[in-house]
Amino acid sequence: MHERERHRIILSAVQEKPVITIQDIADLTEASEATIRRDIASLHVKGKLRRVRGGAEAVHPPQLTPLAGRHFHVSESENADKKRAIAREAVALCEEGDAIIINGGTTTFQMVHFLSSRRLQVMTNSFAIAEHLVKNSKSSVTVPGGAIYREQSIILSPFDNDVTRNFYGKRMFMGSQGVGPFGVMESDALIIQGEQKLINQADELVLLVDSTKFARRSSLILCPLQRVTTIITDEGISDGDRKMVEDAGIQLIIAKVNQDKARNSVSVA
Amino acid sequence: MHERERHRIILSAVQEKPVITIQDIADLTEASEATIRRDIASLHVKGKLRRVRGGAEAVHPPQLTPLAGRHFHVSESENADKKRAIAREAVALCEEGDAIIINGGTTTFQMVHFLSSRRLQVMTNSFAIAEHLVKNSKSSVTVPGGAIYREQSIILSPFDNDVTRNFYGKRMFMGSQGVGPFGVMESDALIIQGEQKLINQADELVLLVDSTKFARRSSLILCPLQRVTTIITDEGISDGDRKMVEDAGIQLIIAKVNQDKARNSVSVA
DNA sequence: CAAATTATGATTGATTATGATCGTTTCTGA
């Protein structure tokens, strides 16, 4: 077995149990104790773990790592903060066991972070969302059939005889390119196709849009504003746009962007 | 094999396992160790992977794999070289542009490495295969609709109105738990379901089984032996089993594990 | 078509990792 592979196994093992013995690792890796000692010594000077007599222990108390590790490796634009806050509110609408539909998109993708600790029934046409949920959540995941479009990470079939028809959700979550009195707008024809397949498969339609989307206009109209049940946006929404939403009889949720940037960075080197 | 093709294979392999050895890649590509070293050095300066003693590792440290997954890797690695050799022959059957179906399984999964440099039309019910091909190949990828079963990494729908029916392939590749005069056997009911949906969607049925599978018996019969067009196995097949295959009128391809330059895969018709 | 360039594979000796063995140190329980 390769040196790096052993190191990974050791680090993985030391995460699960706070302390691990040389013997344990030797059995796991089928390497000699001498080698394991050298490995632990090496990882010790790198600060990946702490060497103790008889084995090794984790440097960090294990309660930090399971949640923090995966989620903060993407630090995108400040727009991502808004998207994330909006996504948090979206997930907050869901109760355990709910059947929901998540349409592919950059905003809706942010929902996966908050879904990781939940157990729902999720249908999504986003390959990326499905992938993430399968790996990092306990939710059941269903996808429609079809070809996978890499750029949008959307699964789409030209046919209508789809499993989509057999899934009915409490809510459908979707993003969009623009929102106005004329309705919900989108620019990508592929995304429109996927959305139209799913849009009638749920009771409620929840729209996730940051406030800049109220000013944007796009070429293709997906559905009239009245079709939307709830809009989740950020604090930047203008009074006029707020009134427009209210007049359409739509529930409006304002997501507050969390200001404290106390992000515990996890060493990845 | 072309340099670019090797590079693709190397990058593909480093995605699946976080760390790979020179020997692994040499087996995979049938190139000399010296060449692989040069390749790794080249990919290292390009930042595509990180060079380490004995092999290479992915630049992006994959999230700490749960120990369960580790056991999967360790337990499967015993026959991995045979499976790889078999998978290589399977991919060798395909020409550019072919429409093929790959059924989920540990042996068929090995095909992804050799597919990374190809451009085919692939339908697969394996989420893991789809994921890998989307990320590491130029092939078009289609999946059936349905729920994703984590353990088997299979997408399966209880309904029959599936996109599956709209995809027709030249060949279908599948593994199995056991092969005998009674037919092709499988133990997992889920896998059987998926296979039966796909089995009639291709002209030829290619079975990928290492030679130990001829001795194994399992509970569920998937299809009679005569349904199979081609069987790819390793050199461990006994004369009796070889005769059984021949009597059934099935093409037999023996994959050689050792990376001899002479690729005499014997076909008996 | 020939020359030049490049990629590849084999060989060599140097470097490094590994496993076994040794004597020493530390822990454990009576």
Next chain:
DNA sequence: TCAGAAACGATCATAATCAATCATAATTTG
């Protein structure tokens, strides 16, 4: 405290890996 056991560090022989080199095959260029 003492004896026995376990863990440790050091050392060495062996095996694996590496870098450098050269000859040959493949490719490109003139």
